[in-house]
Every structure is written in C-alpha cells, then in structure tokens.
Amino acid sequence: MSQGFKLVQRSSKPGEKDAAKKYYAVAKSNGTSGLKHLCKMIAARSTVSSADVKAVLDNLNFVMDMELQEGRIVQLGEFGNFRLSVSSDGVENEKAFDNSLLRKPKIIFTPGKELRETKATTDFTKIVPEVVTVECDRPHAV
Template identity: 40%
Template sequence: MPIKFKTLPRKNPQDMVAPEKFYAAAVSNGETDMEALAEMIAYQSTLTDTDCYAVLRSLEHNIINELKQGRIVKLGSLGNFQVSISSEGKETPEEVSAANVTKCRIIFRPGKKLRHLMGNLSYLKAS
C-alpha cells in the first residue's frame, strides 16, 4: 500500500524573502496503539492479548530504564535507541559541566529490515 502525501508550501529559512517552494509531506493513515499490537501478536502466536500487552508494557518500561542509565538499547533488526545531548560551547574542557547541557533527545537508528523497507516504499498524492 502506498504512503499518501500532501503538498505544503515552505519558506527558505536562510532567505525569508525568497518565494515559497512546495514540498511533499506524508499524511498518516491512522494509528496503531499497544493494545492493537498486542492483539495482532496474540493472533499470530499462542499467547493471549493480555500476555502480549504485558510484554509490550514491560519492553517499554525496560527501554526507558536502560536509556536512563545511558545505555544503547538494541532491538535486533528493528534498530537502536540512544540518548543524545547538546550543550553550550566553552573555551576549555574544565568549564564544561552538567549545567551546560541545553537539550537532550532520543536517537533511533533503524536496523537493516527498516532501512530495506524505506527503499521499497511507494507513494501516492492524496486528493
């Protein structure tokens, strides 16, 4: 099934007086929550949807705890999660402290199967 997209105008942030250009932007086709995933997994296995949901919640909890510890969480061919930080620049290494951290984020690096998926998608302009 193709990924739908719509057309959006955007200004050039480096030249605000330049005319807008139009770009494709993905349109979501709904959502799938953990309950639905648990139900799908249960249908494909011998586990109940309650058991699958409990495992997914446990996975979520453990990923969060491992990221809090500064660990990279590797989920096989799905990909890796890692915490990244940004800080203010200082003149010397001694001046850098935790107080200089300005932002943190979670980086997701897709694994081989997801990278392969990205190369094989098709697209359809939404009407």
C-alpha cells in the same frame, strides 16, 4: 498500499520574510495504530494472548528506560537499537563548561535491516484533496 503525501507551501528560507515560497512533500498519515490494536495483531500471529503481548511491551518500556538512563545502548535484535544522545552549547575551554550548557537529551532509534528495507521499498502516492460543493455553491476542500 502506499504512503500518502501532500504538498505544502513553505518559505524556502525559514526566518526570512521575503524568501520565495516553494512546495514541499509532507507525509500524510492514514490513521493510527494504537497499542491495543498492535497487541491484537501480534497475538493473532503467535501463541500468546493480547494481554500477554501488552504486558511484555509495558515491561520492555520500563526496562528500556532504566537501561538508557544507565547509558547503555538497547539492542532489540532485528527491530533495531535505541540510544541516548546529548548535545550542548560550545565553550572556549573545558573549565568554562558546566552542566547547565547541556541540552535536553534525545532518544535515537536506529532501525534494523527489515525496517531499513521498508524505507527503500515504500511507494508514495500524492493525495489530492477532494473538492465538494456545498449550499453556497463555492468549492471547499475536504
């Protein structure tokens, strides 16, 4: 199976009214995999129940939150690392800086080796919308 994409037309220079429009590729998802489904899939590959997997993931989320707030990088082995990132508006000198200049922090995920390989080995397929005819005899995209 491959990752689908579609083409969308956007301004080549956002914010400029008269900028030329170009077509850009945008990933098109093929549905979602919720936590319940993932827990069942993990349980099927191991000796623990789906409920046990969910309990561990719930606790992982809780502990990761605590560790990130303490300023730690959370390393999850081959899965990857999570860390907080912060930025701010610039000031002329250190005395002019105060915490109100801080922007909302972001959580940065750095994937491990296998997930990085996924990026390199994923195939892409262009998704073309189907055209159907309805009662008005005009084509409509689905």
